[in-house]
Amino acid sequence: MKVRLLVVDDEAPLRRVLVELLRASGHDVEEAASGRLALEALRTKPRDLVLLDLHMEDGSGLETLPEIRRLPEAPAVIVLTGRADVHTAVEAMKAGAADFLQKPADATMLEAAIVRALRLRGVSRERDRLRADMNALRAGPILGASRAMERVREAVARVAAAPRTTVLILGESGVGKELVAREIHARSARADGPFVALNCAAIAPELLEAELFGYEGGAFTGAVARGRDGLYAAAEGGTLFLDEVGELAPALQAKFLRVLQEKTYRRVGATADTVADVRILAATNRDLEAEIAAGHFREDLYYRLNVLSISVPPLRERRDDVALLAEHMRARFAAELGLDSPGFEAEALEQLRAHAWPGNVRELKNTVERALLHAREGYITANDLGLVAGDGALSAGALEGLTLEAAERVLIERALERCGGNRSQAARELGVNRVTLYKKLRAWGISAT
Numbered sequence: 475m476k477v478r479l480l481v482v483d484d485e486a487p488l489r490r491v492l493v494e495l496l497r498a499s500g501h502d503v504e505e506a507a508s509g510r511l512a513l514e515a516l517r518t519k520p521r522d523l524v525l526l527d528l529h530m531e532d533g534s535g536l537e538t539l540p541e542i543r544r545l546p547e548a549p550a551v552i553v554l555t556g557r558a559d560v561h562t563a564v565e566a567m568k569a570g571a572a573d574f575l576q577k578p579a580d581a582t583m584l585e586a587a588i589v590r591a592l593r594l595r596g597v598s599r600e601r602d603r604l605r606a607d608m609n610a611l612r613a614g615p616i617l618g619a620s621r622a623m624e625r626v627r628e629a630v631a632r633v634a635a636a637p638r639t640t641v642l643i644l645g646e647s648g649v650g651k652e653l654v655a656r657e658i659h660a661r662s663a664r665a666d667g668p669f670v671a672l673n674c675a676a677i678a679p680e681l682l683e684a685e686l687f688g689y690e691g692g693a694f695t696g697a698v699a700r701g702r703d704g705l706y707a708a709a710e711g712g713t714l715f716l717d718e719v720g721e722l723a724p725a726l727q728a729k730f731l732r733v734l735q736e737k738t739y740r741r742v743g744a745t746a747d748t749v750a751d752v753r754i755l756a757a758t759n760r761d762l763e764a765e766i767a768a769g770h771f772r773e774d775l776y777y778r779l780n781v782l783s784i785s786v787p788p789l790r791e792r793r794d795d796v797a798l799l800a801e802h803m804r805a806r807f808a809a810e811l812g813l814d815s816p817g818f819e820a821e822a823l824e825q826l827r828a829h830a831w832p833g834n835v836r837e838l839k840n841t842v843e844r845a846l847l848h849a850r851e852g853y854i855t856a857n858d859l860g861l862v863a864g865d866g867a868l869s870a871g872a873l874e875g876l877t878l879e880a881a882e883r884v885l886i887e888r889a890l891e892r893c894g895g896n897r898s899q900a901a902r903e904l905g906v907n908r909v910t911l912y913k914k915l916r917a918w919g920i921s922a923t
Contacts, residue, residue: 477502477522477592478501478502478522478523479496479502479503479504479523480515480523480524480525480549481503482505482507482508482509482511482512482526482535483507483527483530484507484530485527488578489505491578492579496584504519504521509526509530509535509537509538512526512542513541513542516545516549520547520549521549522549522550523551523588523592523595524550525552526538526539526552526553526554527553528566529555529556535553535566536565539553539566543569550572550591550592551572551591552571552574552575552587552588553566553573554577554579555574555577556576572591572595573587573591575587593819593851594852596820598817616630617798617802618792619794620792620795622787622791622792623792626784626785629784630784633784634657634658634659634662635662636782637662638753639782640734640755640756640781640782641655641658641784642719642756642779642782642784643655643756643757643758644757645759645785645786645787646759647759647836647892647893647894648892648894649788649834651757652715652757654784655713655715655755656669659712659715659753662713662753664712664713667709667712667713668710668712668713669715670708670709670713671715672705672714672715674716674717674719675717675718675898679723679726682723682726683742684702685704686704686705686706686730687704687706687739687741688703688741689701690741690743690744691743701741704741706750706752711752712752713752714752714753715755716754716756717757718758718896719758720759720760720762720765722771724770728772728775730775731772734778734779735778737750754779756779759899762780789831789834789835790830793827793828796829796831797823800838800842801817803838803843804817804818804854807846808846811847815846815852815854816852816853817853818853818854819853819855821855822845822854822858824856825856826841826861833891833892833894841859845859846858848860883914883918886915890920897911897915
């Protein structure tokens with residue numbers, strides 16, 4: 475790797491030794507005898523990296539370092555000193571130095587420091603570019619520079635202006651349908667009211683009606699004497715978000731159709747209806763028109779839900795957004811975990827963009843968090859990501875040598891990850907009975923929605 479270097483040291487013999495050592499390694503090297511001359515040289519001929527002595531006759535390198543870092547094409551800086559001064563090292567790193575070496579520097583240590591500093595410089599530049607893109611976008615919580623996501627934001631703005639209209643949000647598992655629903659609520663006249671979310675696939679069908687509408691005391695075995703309000707009542711004046719609405723059982727589909735038509739609901743065991751002011755947002759990863767044709771979903775309910783619709787594209791159809799999302803997640807996780815992480819290495823970002831993301835944004839989120847915890851260099855490298863080459867399928871030979879049960883578990887776990895933990899969807903994708911899948915998960919101690 476040929477690097478454009480500037481060696482800054484007021485001691486001519488030591489400076490020349492460094493220059494010759496670095497030129498022998500194949501680098502393009504120039505020299506300067508003071509901080510002032512170094513700045514003049516850098517303004518006329520930018521360099522990739524500066525080796526800066528901290529103790530020079532015309533002033534401390536700590537005074538020159540911030541000025542170097544403010545240059546338009548700021549190089550990485552490694553500071554050199556003949557004194558083992560921990561305090562000085564800390565100050566230099568705070569001022570923007572990439573590394574700190576004591577003179578005389580060993581050739582191997584110096585080359586390793588150069589590689590680290592340049593990689594860190596590339597990481598910082600990628601981070602700054604991505605942050606600039608995010609700031610320019612000013613997209614709020616729905617991030618994405620692609621035209622597809624711009625259309626989503628435009629649709630959100632339109633439907634938010636109609637605070638009573640039912641909206642159907644379509645998209646694969648993990649694309650961020652609930653995020654879209656929350657943004658519709660936040661930008662609507664109902665923003666001061668509650669936002670209540672219910673995953674229809676996460677609750678047993680026989681319990682879902684009571685969870686949704688509430689129940690009277692003694693309505694069924696185990697019902698508390700005073701009864702209980704459901705999520706519909708909890709959403710009064712606000713928004714009720716029904717995720718995976720395609721999982722509703724036929725009987726409950728009929729009852730919910732009446733709720734949408736009459737704007738009233740009835741608690742389980744009650745004899746009278748209750749009027750409610752609730753906006754319904756629904757989401758599904760199923761093809762509801764195909765479900766209607768198969769007799770699994772009511773056509774009249776579909777049209778009631780689909781007054782307005784928003785389709786959220788999968789991540790593989792907006793690969794230009796992957797780096798933006800990954801940087802947003804990295805910064806958030808680093809802050810939450812108290813980690814010092816400057817960003818992604820360029821090769822890691824390329825690998826993120828190339829991946830097919832069958833689990834969409836949810837898979838990306840898990841990947842970034844895991845990579846951040848695995849990172850050993852501070853910044854995230856391609857190796858830290860742990861992504862499988864290709865389209866995210868199991869790599870060749872991944873199941874080789876496993877027992878039948880172990881291979882089965884690997885396949886099921888990968889299907890659950892792609893489906894965001896949705897057991898019903900995973901069962902359909904694997905072509906197995908849902909009850910059979912539930913039994914296997916219980917036997918392995920795996921929880922999923």
